[in-house]
Amino acid sequence: MLKVTDISKTFFKGTTNEKKALSHLSLTLNDGDFCTVIGSNGAGKSTLLNSIAGAYIPDSGTIEINGHDVTKVSEYKRAKYIGRVFQDPLKGTAAGMQVEENLIIASRRGESRRLRWAFSSGDHEKFRDMVARLGLGLEDRLSTRIGLLSGGQRQALTLLMATLKKPDILLLDEPTAALDPKTAGKVLKITDEIVHEQHLTTLMITHNMRDALKYGNRLIMMNSGTIIADYSPEEKQKLTIDDLLKKFEETSGAMSDRVLLG
Ligand SMILES: Nc1ncnc2c1ncn2[C@@H]1O[C@H](COP(=O)(O)OP(=O)(O)OP(=O)(O)O)[C@@H](O)[C@H]1O
Numbered sequence: 001m002l003k004v005t006d007i008s009k010t011f012f013k014g015t016t017n018e019k020k021a022l023s024h025l026s027l028t029l030n031d032g033d034f035c036t037v038i039g040s041n042g043a044g045k046s047t048l049l050n051s052i053a054g055a056y057i058p059d060s061g062t063i064e065i066n067g068h069d070v071t072k073v074s075e076y077k078r079a080k081y082i083g084r085v086f087q088d089p090l091k092g093t094a095a096g097m098q099v100e101e102n103l104i105i106a107s108r109r110g111e112s113r114r115l116r117w118a119f120s121s122g123d124h125e126k127f128r129d130m131v132a133r134l135g136l137g138l139e140d141r142l143s144t145r146i147g148l149l150s151g152g153q154r155q156a157l158t159l160l161m162a163t164l165k166k167p168d169i170l171l172l173d174e175p176t177a178a179l180d181p182k183t184a185g186k187v188l189k190i191t192d193e194i195v196h197e198q199h200l201t202t203l204m205i206t207h208n209m210r211d212a213l214k215y216g217n218r219l220i221m222m223n224s225g226t227i228i229a230d231y232s233p234e235e236k237q238k239l240t241i242d243d244l245l246k247k248f249e250e251t252s253g254a255m256s257d258r259v260l261l262g
Contacts (some may be wrong), residue, residue, distance in 0.1 A: 002029040002169050002201055003155045007061030009047055023049040023225035032199040036212040039222030045205045047172045054078045066168045083162030087174040092158035095147035099138060103147055106161035130160060134190060152183030156190055163194050172204035209241050223251050
């Protein structure tokens with residue numbers, strides 16, 4: 001369960017560059033909720049995810065993950081609770097290391113550094129089966145350096161790595177924005193399968209309204225650092241793109257050109 005209570009974050013406070021990114025935002029996700037996040041540019045979506053991950057510490061408010069108050073816990077220390085996939089396929093995996101080496105490190109998340117490199121018997125077969133299900137031809141490339149893979153292959157691997165050890169919260173920040181539509185569809189389908197199989201509590205930012213409606217059981221819309229609409233599973237089932245467009249127009253006046261119909 002994720003409980004964000006009344007968080008605010010202002011960058012460059014008290015200067016001419018002051019930017020209020022989050023303003024008294026509260027959000028609760030129950031176990032297994034898959035919540036998509038939409039909103040215009042600068043609405044505060046990434047700042048929300050970064051605050052949950054610990055990259056930014058909010059000026060006020062609290063963040064709890066499965067009952068642990070992590071508000072002031074460093075990003076490094078709270079990483080044991082969190083799986084992340086970034087917009088940039090170059091993040092999330094180590095380019096100079098082999099596919100298998102990346103997977104072994106991910107599977108030892110939270111364990112002593114000394115043990116992280118130790119392969120156990122069966123690891124090779126396990127990793128082979130795991131990457132085979134991605135359907136991206138990686139099962140015969142376990143010893144390939146990650147830097148040689150395509151963006152889609154890298155994002156799918158980052159997703160596998162982020163969920164290899166079940167995270168309490170999975171944060172997806174526009175994970176398919178840099179991919180071509182066909183590969184993006186494939187990666188989202190795999191994401192959806194993994195989230196359901198593992199019953200993962202998930203937040204996914206997207207600029208694609210069709211994806212925001214298609215995936216997950218919850219949807220929130222952000223504007224000016226706050227949540228302006230929070231649709232329950234029952235409400236989301238009935239929600240249409242027209243409803244979302246109307247809500248956008250009501251609140252922000254105009255549609256952001258980066259909120260796409262897909
Ligand atoms: N590290 C930072 N330093 C200063 N200002 C920042 C920083 N990160 C975000 N901001 C500002 O905070 C506001 C919210 O930005 P944020 O990136 O969270 O929005 P977003 O909804 O994710 O936007 P986009 O859809 O364009 O990615 C913006 O005004 C942005 O310029």
